[in-house]
Amino acid sequence: MFATVLKHGLETAHGVDVTHCSSLDALRQAVETGDGDYSVAVLDLNLPDAPNCEALEYVISQNIAAIVFTGSFNSSTREDILCRKVVDCVIKSQPDSISHVISVVDRALTNIKTNVLLVDSDPVSRAELLSHLRQQQFCVTPASGGTEALHLLDTSETFDLVVTDFSLSDMSAYTLLGEVRQRYGEDTLSVIALAAADDREHAARFLQRGGTEFIQKPFLLDEFNSRVFQVASIQKRIQALHGIAARDYLTDIYNRRYFFQYGPRLVEQCLRRGETTSIAILDIDHFKRLNDTYGHEVGDLVLKAVAKRLRDLVGEDHLLARLGGEEFGVLFNGLDVAAASDFCEMLRLDLAQAKVAADDEELSVTVSIGLATIEGLETFDNYLNAADQFLYMAKYDGRNRIVSELTLLKSMAS
Numbered sequence: 001m002f003a004t005v006l007k008h009g010l011e012t013a014h015g016v017d018v019t020h021c022s023s024l025d026a027l028r029q030a031v032e033t034g035d036g037d038y039s040v041a042v043l044d045l046n047l048p049d050a051p052n053c054e055a056l057e058y059v060i061s062q063n064i065a066a067i068v069f070t071g072s073f074n075s076s077t078r079e080d081i082l083c084r085k086v087v088d089c090v091i092k093s094q095p096d097s098i099s100h101v102i103s104v105v106d107r108a109l110t111n112i113k114t115n116v117l118l119v120d121s122d123p124v125s126r127a128e129l130l131s132h133l134r135q136q137q138f139c140v141t142p143a144s145g146g147t148e149a150l151h152l153l154d155t156s157e158t159f160d161l162v163v164t165d166f167s168l169s170d171m172s173a174y175t176l177l178g179e180v181r182q183r184y185g186e187d188t189l190s191v192i193a194l195a196a197a198d199d200r201e202h203a204a205r206f207l208q209r210g211g212t213e214f215i216q217k218p219f220l221l222d223e224f225n226s227r228v229f230q231v232a233s234i235q236k237r238i239q240a241l242h243g244i245a246a247r248d249y250l251t252d253i254y255n256r257r258y259f260f261q262y263g264p265r266l267v268e269q270c271l272r273r274g275e276t277t278s279i280a281i282l283d284i285d286h287f288k289r290l291n292d293t294y295g296h297e298v299g300d301l302v303l304k305a306v307a308k309r310l311r312d313l314v315g316e317d318h319l320l321a322r323l324g325g326e327e328f329g330v331l332f333n334g335l336d337v338a339a340a341s342d343f344c345e346m347l348r349l350d351l352a353q354a355k356v357a358a359d360d361e362e363l364s365v366t367v368s369i370g371l372a373t374i375e376g377l378e379t380f381d382n383y384l385n386a387a388d389q390f391l392y393m394a395k396y397d398g399r400n401r402i403v404s405e406l407t408l409l410k411s412m413a414s
Contacts, residue, residue, distance in 0.1 A: 002069070002092060006042065009102050014109065024050035024058065031062055038064050040108050042101055045070040045081075060085065065108045065137045069101050085135045107229045111137040114232045115158045118142045119149040119176065120194075121169035129163065129194075136225055138232075146171035150179055154269045159189060160235050163228065166195035166202060174209060181210045184265060187242075190235045192228065194219075248322040250300060251307035256329075259321035263331050264380045266319055270334050271377055278340035278404075280330045280371045281387045282310070282347070285399040287326035290363070298358040302365060305356045313347055329384070337373040337406050344369045344402050352400065368394040371404035 007018045019034070021027040024047050031038065041059045045068060046052075059066045066086040071093065081089040088104045090097055116138045120126035126142055133140045141159075143149040146168050153159060162180065166173045173193040180189055190212040195202055203214035213231050215224060246258035254262075263279075270277040284290075284306060291299040303326065310328060314320045319331040330347075332340045348367055355362040370391025374383050394403040 002098070005098055006069070006101060009098055010042075010105060013102050014106060016109075023047050024055050027055055027058065031058075031064075038062075039112060040065045040067060040087075040105055042067045042069050042105065044068075056081075056084065056086070065112070067101065067104050067108065069097070087136060107225075107233075108137050110233050110236060111229065112139070114138055114160050114236065116140045116161045116163055116232075117149055117152060117159045119144075119146065119162065119164035119168060121145050121165065121167075125165065132221065132224065133163070133228070136229070138228075145169050146176040146179070149176060150183075153180070153184070153189075154272055160239070161228075161232055162189055162191045164191065164193055166193050166206075173206060173211075177206065177209055177211055183268065185261075186210060187238050190231045192231055248307075251304055251322050253307050253311055253328075254319065254321035256321060256323045259319065259323065259329050259331070260380060263319060263383075266331055266333060267374055267380070267383070268377065270374070273334070275334040276336045277334055277374045278332045278337050278371055279374060279383045279387050280332070280340065280344055280369055281323065281384070281391045282328045282330065282344075282367045282369050283391055283395065284326040285366045285368055285395075294358060294363075298363075301358050302356050302363065305354070306351060306365060306367075309351060309354055310347065313350060329387075337371065337404055340371055340373075341402060341404055341406050344371055348400070348402060366400035368399045369402040370394055371402055371406075373405060 003020050003022070007020055010016060010018050019030050019038075021030050027043075027047075041064045043055050043059060043066065045056060047055050056066060056068065066084075068081050068086055068089040069092065070089070071091070087108050090100050090104065094100065116133055118126065118129055118133060118140050120129060120142070121144055123144075126144070130140055130142055141152060143152055146164075147170050149162070149164070162176075164173050164176055168176065173195075177191050177193075180191055191210075192213040192215065193206050193211055194215050194217055196217040203216070206214050213227055215227055246254055246261075248255040267277060284302065287299065287302070290302060303322075307322060307328070310320055310330075314330060318333050318335075319329075321329050323329045330344075332343065335343060348369060352364070352366045354365065356365055357363075368391060370387045370389065370393070372383060372386035372390055390403045390405075394401050397403065
């Protein structure tokens, strides 16, 4: 009965595929012959062919997140089980136990997709927190201080959440929070502080300055897990909303708004690393003529095809967006003008060779590209205006070409 109801509840609530195994032998067969990896296992401690927690030991050995759902219970059962690095333990006789299991699965599935930066200068405390967070299936990167944490944030775009001790060896949580908010905005990252101090004013000040959550130490483990999960869950929802707002409605790549919102942060990160970078504007040649000849529906097909090809070529390393009309922008992550020029030439040649199918006809598309280098901190409009001036030159010189400071220097030298 529990298996049937739980399987239906999980599939309905989370839209996941659920495999039911009634024995340890069936479990092994499902894991070893299954089509895909399993993210979470909900299991009883006692199975017909595994009366002594053998199924739990097997699941843990396969690096599958384990949630125990059992009728076996005494005063020490839950504590003993949690010591085995399971996500949680739910007793079948508890009220609403099915709903509780479904909520724990939700927590595990959310945590698996959440990247946490853990900042703590105390090696013992850092190791304990690292173990707690990983037991809850968070993907955790540890840092021993604020400086290391900011470096990790600058060199990776994957973090969703920062968990920091209040007193670090090189700065306070206030200072770290201020740097995070200045560099990455108000809602790009959630920041949780942990403090052993009895001064409750620390919590108020931290939250007033833009912190997301404040947890007093020592804490109950269930409280810690619940608070961190709630922050992670809200952050994922915010990210999902940002993802919708950041997309161009037609081409499904980033839009102009996101380009102007995120672009300055990417430039600042490159400059802090001591790297020059570059920005390019691509314009589809003779797009108005194409629209007038074939109609706007064909024009939309061309825009979608060009955007898809650009997305495949640019990938996630650099920032690609549709700036409006037939213009696209690429902000390169740490490529100087020479490397960016080679990259743009690859884009230009690839697009020129591609064909767009429209109304039983294959259309050829070329692009003109203006490329500007970024060597110092200026307003983002200045970078874009410089690339736009080079784009104007490319179109004036005959289109289907790249113009940059580098190409102008080469032209003068020849």
